[in-house]
Amino acid sequence: MTNFAGAVPGPDGRPLDQIRITGVNGRGRHGVLASERATGQEFRADVVLHVDTRAAAEGDDLRATVSYADVAQEAHDVLVGEPVDLIETLAERIAAAALGHEPVRAVDVTVHKPQAPIPVSFTDVEVSIRRDRVAVPPVVGAAAFAAEASPVDRWAAEAADPHAAAGEFAQPERAESVEPTTADRPAAPAVDPLTAPIADLTAGDAAPGAEPAGWSAEAAADTPVSGENLVIPEITPADPVGAVEGHDRHQNGFEHAGAPAADQAAPVAEAVEPQPQDAGMIDGVPSVEHGVPAFEPHADAPARPVEDEAIARRPAYDPAAAQAHGFAAAAEAPAPDAAVPGAEQYRTDEQYRTDERYQPDDRYQPEQQYQPEQYESESYQPDAYQPEVYQPEFPQETRQQFQPEQDQQAAFAEQDPAAFAGQAQAGFAEQPAPVNGVGQRSTPEDRLDEAPAEPVEVVLALGANLGDPQATLRAAVMDLDRITGLQITEVSPLARTAAVGGPEQPDYLNAVVVARTSLAPRGLLHACQAIEYAHGRTREEHWGPRSLDIDIITYGLLTASADDLEVPHPRAHERAFVLEPWSQLKPDAVLPGLGGGPVAQLAATAEDRQGIRWLALDWLTESHSGADPTGDVEPQPTASHRPYDPPAPSQPAPSQDQQVPEQHAHQDRTAHEQAFHGGPQAGQGPGGPYQQQAQDPFPQQDAFQPPQNGAPAAHPQGFGPDGVPHPQMSGAVPPPEEALVPAPQAPVTDDPGARAPHTPPAAPLVPPAVRETAHHDLSLEQVPVEPAHPVFAPVRPHPGDVPFAPVNQTAGDRQRTQPADDRPAWAPVRTDEHGHRG
Numbered sequence: 052m053t054n055f056a057g058a059v060p061g062p063d064g065r066p067l068d069q070i071r072i073t074g075v076n077g078r079g080r081h082g083v084l085a086s087e088r089a090t091g092q093e094f095r096a097d098v099v100l101h102v103d104t105r106a107a108a109e110g111d112d113l114r115a116t117v118s119y120a121d122v123a124q125e126a127h128d129v130l131v132g133e134p135v136d137l138i139e140t141l142a143e144r145i146a147a148a149a150l151g152h153e154p155v156r157a158v159d160v161t162v163h164k165p166q167a168p169i170p171v172s173f174t175d176v177e178v179s180i181r182r183d184r185v186a187v188p189p190v191v192g193a194a195a196f197a198a199e200a201s202p203v204d205r206w207a208a209e210a211a212d213p214h215a216a217a218g219e220f221a222q223p224e225r226a227e228s229v230e231p232t233t234a235d236r237p238a239a240p241a242v243d244p245l246t247a248p249i250a251d252l253t254a255g256d257a258a259p260g261a262e263p264a265g266w267s268a269e270a271a272a273d274t275p276v277s278g279e280n281l282v283i284p285e286i287t288p289a290d291p292v293g294a295v296e297g298h299d300r301h302q303n304g305f306e307h308a309g310a311p312a313a314d315q316a317a318p319v320a321e322a323v324e325p326q327p328q329d330a331g332m333i334d335g336v337p338s339v340e341h342g343v344p345a346f347e348p349h350a351d352a353p354a355r356p357v358e359d360e361a362i363a364r365r366p367a368y369d370p371a372a373a374q375a376h377g378f379a380a381a382a383e384a385p386a387p388d389a390a391v392p393g394a395e396q397y398r399t400d401e402q403y404r405t406d407e408r409y410q411p412d413d414r415y416q417p418e419q420q421y422q423p424e425q426y427e428s429e430s431y432q433p434d435a436y437q438p439e440v441y442q443p444e445f446p447q448e449t450r451q452q453f454q455p456e457q458d459q460q461a462a463f464a465e466q467d468p469a470a471f472a473g474q475a476q477a478g479f480a481e482q483p484a485p486v487n488g489v490g491q492r493s494t495p496e497d498r499l500d501e502a503p504a505e506p507v508e509v510v511l512a513l514g515a516n517l518g519d520p521q522a523t524l525r526a527a528v529m530d531l532d533r534i535t536g537l538q539i540t541e542v543s544p545l546a547r548t549a550a551v552g553g554p555e556q557p558d559y560l561n562a563v564v565v566a567r568t569s570l571a572p573r574g575l576l577h578a579c580q581a582i583e584y585a586h587g588r589t590r591e592e593h594w595g596p597r598s599l600d601i602d603i604i605t606y607g608l609l610t611a612s613a614d615d616l617e618v619p620h621p622r623a624h625e626r627a628f629v630l631e632p633w634s635q636l637k638p639d640a641v642l643p644g645l646g647g648g649p650v651a652q653l654a655a656t657a658e659d660r661q662g663i664r665w666l667a668l669d670w671l672t673e674s675h676s677g678a679d680p681t682g683d684v685e686p687q688p689t690a691s692h693r694p695y696d697p698p699a700p701s702q703p704a705p706s707q708d709q710q711v712p713e714q715h716a717h718q719d720r721t722a723h724e725q726a727f728h729g730g731p732q733a734g735q736g737p738g739g740p741y742q743q744q745a746q747d748p749f750p751q752q753d754a755f756q757p758p759q760n761g762a763p764a765a766h767p768q769g770f771g772p773d774g775v776p777h778p779q780m781s782g783a784v785p786p787p788e789e790a791l792v793p794a795p796q797a798p799v800t801d802d803p804g805a806r807a808p809h810t811p812p813a814a815p816l817v818p819p820a821v822r823e824t825a826h827h828d829l830s831l832e833q834v835p836v837e838p839a840h841p842v843f844a845p846v847r848p849h850p851g852d853v854p855f856a857p858v859n860q861t862a863g864d865r866q867r868t869q870p871a872d873d874r875p876a877w878a879p880v881r882t883d884e885h886g887h888r889g
């Protein structure tokens with residue numbers, strides 16, 4: 052009954068259990084036809100609740116799980132409630148209601164419409180969605196973000212001031228706070244170092260953790276929702292429940308937000324094609340298309356204002372608000388389900404509450420069913436939480452984050468009652484304490500088992516040098532993004548790097564992804580390891596060759612060490628193969644912890660920096676490692692058959708010393724196109740529809756200039772350190788030069804005077820981010836933009852822009868972040884059920 056394969060992993064990485072409710076019936080008036088509105092018809096819902104049921108089973112206690120009766124009732128209420136056009140909307144609302152129950156970590160909803168007005172014989176129409184608790188806050192308002200000093204600046208300021216108080220980049224005892232930069236901000240609560248960067252991003256101009264300044268529930272309730280200010284994180288393809296974060300708020304005091312939630316629900320849900328999100332990373336069977344979302348907001352939609360971000364954090368569907376507003380109107384119509392036999396079977400809340408078997412003992416307060424306080428009771432939390440365990444490592448302020456939320460809030464309230472009250476109104480005060488999948492704080496082994504209260508930004512490093520590394524890394528990116536509780540936001544260029552340490556082995560391909568996660572650090576480690584294993588990872592030799600390696604580089608600003616996991620990764624600070632792609636993606640990134648600092652500077656001085664052979668921008672959609680990205684053909688690298696024999700040059704042959712790898716690369720690319728896609732214009736390329744461009748997507752050699760003093764000689768084929776194809780590799784084709792970012796040549800300098808001043812460009816210059824992290828002066832170097840690059844826009848085409856569109860970014864977001872450039876920043880990777888790109 053569910054269309055989603057594979058269990059959803061819980062915060063600890065273990066698969067969650069499932070509670071299935073099938074065939075919830077209701078007669079509703081949903082549909083786009085007037086006749087459907089007038090007469091109504093039958094709708095049916097199936098709901099799968101992904102819950103950890105162990106604690107409930109252990110204590111035989113309903114309170115530790117979710118009452119299926121409640122969820123069934125809520126599903127029924129939606130089916131018979133306010134008429135909407137789409138069954139997608141119904142599914143979204145039911146999912147939101149289910150996720151309103153704390154123990155539910157994810158939910159699958161199928162809505163059936165067996166009597167749909169279809170003029171041919173059919174059995175049923177159904178829509179299935181999976182939603183989970185990871186909510187990605189809205190794309191950062193560029194202005195709000197730009198107003199902040201960059202992390203590097205803050206780091207430098209802190210490093211330069213010997214008298215500086217505990218700062219954000221300090222070692223553990225000083226790692227807890229991110230200072231508001233605006234004097235008149237309300238005082239913030241102690242900031243959770245895990246979530247501080249995210250709080251920064253999401254709170255816009257407000258203090259970390261606070262609702263945006265000036266926002267009030269009442270004011271937001273009056274905010275009209277239109278294509279202009281409609282916020283879409285709730286329903287972006289793999290952004291399953293932006294609604295849910297808001298919904299949590301509903302559950303915790305947000306229901307007073309008022310009408311717009313109900314108003315919002317219809318346009319939001321009907322505008323976007325739900326994209327199932329498969330948690331199948333365990334079995335490694337991709338079943339998701341990261342496609343172009345159906346919904347695009349108004350072309351000149353403004354960057355999301357702060358107020359919009361507040362709205363974005365509210366539920367897409369708020370049953371309470373709907374009841375008060377949307378449903379009230381619906382109630383004036385004749386009750387569509389009045390005569391549905393058996394409807395009363397779902398009306399069991401009351402039964403539960405009056406049924407002796409479920410009578411609460413003195414601890415049981417139905418209205419507090421999943422409130423955090425309940426878990427403070429002895430039976431629920433005998434030994435779960437012992438702050439003193441952590442005391443030696445943490446100063447008081449830092450420990451605050453591991454105290455129950457209520458304690459933090461009490462401290463905050465004491466510190467600044469007014470600010471506290473403001474936040475309480477906006478839902479802060481009643482946010483649940485971090486809990487595991489059953490709504491009950493588990494006994495953490497250590498803090499690496501603690502799930503964060505809010506999604507945390509994490510940086511993961513991927514590496515591979517066996518098999519078809521590029522294909523593996525691509526698949527790994529998609530697998531990571533499918534983890535329930537993890538959502539990739541950005542992907543770095545791909546670096547080919549000389550192997551560091553270990554035995555003699557082939558070069559690596561390395562990349563870095565930035566993601567947000569609601570998983571505990573250890574849960575994230577296990578999920579990453581599951582993906583490693585799914586891709587054939589074995590651990591035979593220390594630092595030996597491997598099909599896939601995924602390291603957790605950072606987990607927010609957390610600094611923690613245990614036998615099995617250390618964050619930040621203890622060797623990240625010295626590894627150019629991690630730092631360089633990371634700094635390309637995030638030029639301002641700062642590595643916290645011992646040996647940390649600005650990533651670009653660390654990259655510049657890392658010992659293995661010379662081992663960075665090239666960086667490719669378009670690796671998610673173009674093949675640089677030799678394997679056919681469609682998976683149809685597996686080219687064999689042999690002396691007699693190169694994967695992509697270059698065709699006869701269409702240009703005058705370059706002189707010997709001009710025959711740089713880029714030339715090979717370009718030729719190889721063209722040959723690749725001919726071999727696998729019938730030539731450059733042969734319909735849909737591997738990157739999906741965005742690659743169908745009128746102009747030759749692979750410009751001729753003379754259409755652009757190769758980097759003047761940039762890219763070092765990459766080996767035109769083969770993957771061995773000496774350029775000879777390695778027997779274990781399927782061959783390596785360097786990317787075409789338009790996809791290359793010059794690899795580092797000289798140490799980076801922070802002295803702007805050391806860089807030649809920019810002359811007015813005849814053509815766009817190499818983007819600053821590239822220049823600054825390429826470690827040499829490219830100020831006069833020009834790169835062509837016409838004809839269009841095939842897939843990726845250059846790194847950071849506009850200051851402050853997102854360099855690579857998040858994997859899940861919507862078309863609307865692309866428009867906002869790439870206003871002056873109609874080339875796609877990122878072509879969605881489409882995969883079939885076997886993970887092959889279509």
Ligand SMILES: Nc1ncnc2c1ncn2[C@@H]1O[C@H](COP(=O)(O)OP(=O)(O)OP(=O)(O)O)[C@@H](O)[C@H]1O
Pocket residue numbers: 576590593594595600601602603604614615616617618619620621622
């Ligand atoms: N931040 C981290 N990310 C991933 N694994 C970690 C981390 N910290 C500790 N580990 C532990 O390291 C163990 C070895 O990991 P792995 O085999 O991937 O190491 P490696 O990649 O060969 O070497 P390196 O850790 O130097 O990258 C893992 O089983 C894991 O428990």
Ligand SMILES: Nc1nc2c(c(=O)[nH]1)N=C(CO)CN2
Pocket residue numbers: 513514515548549550551552553558559561594600628
């Ligand atoms: N170039 C490169 N060298 C390595 C890598 C890697 O990913 N890239 N990983 C290692 C262990 O994790 C050891 N050495």
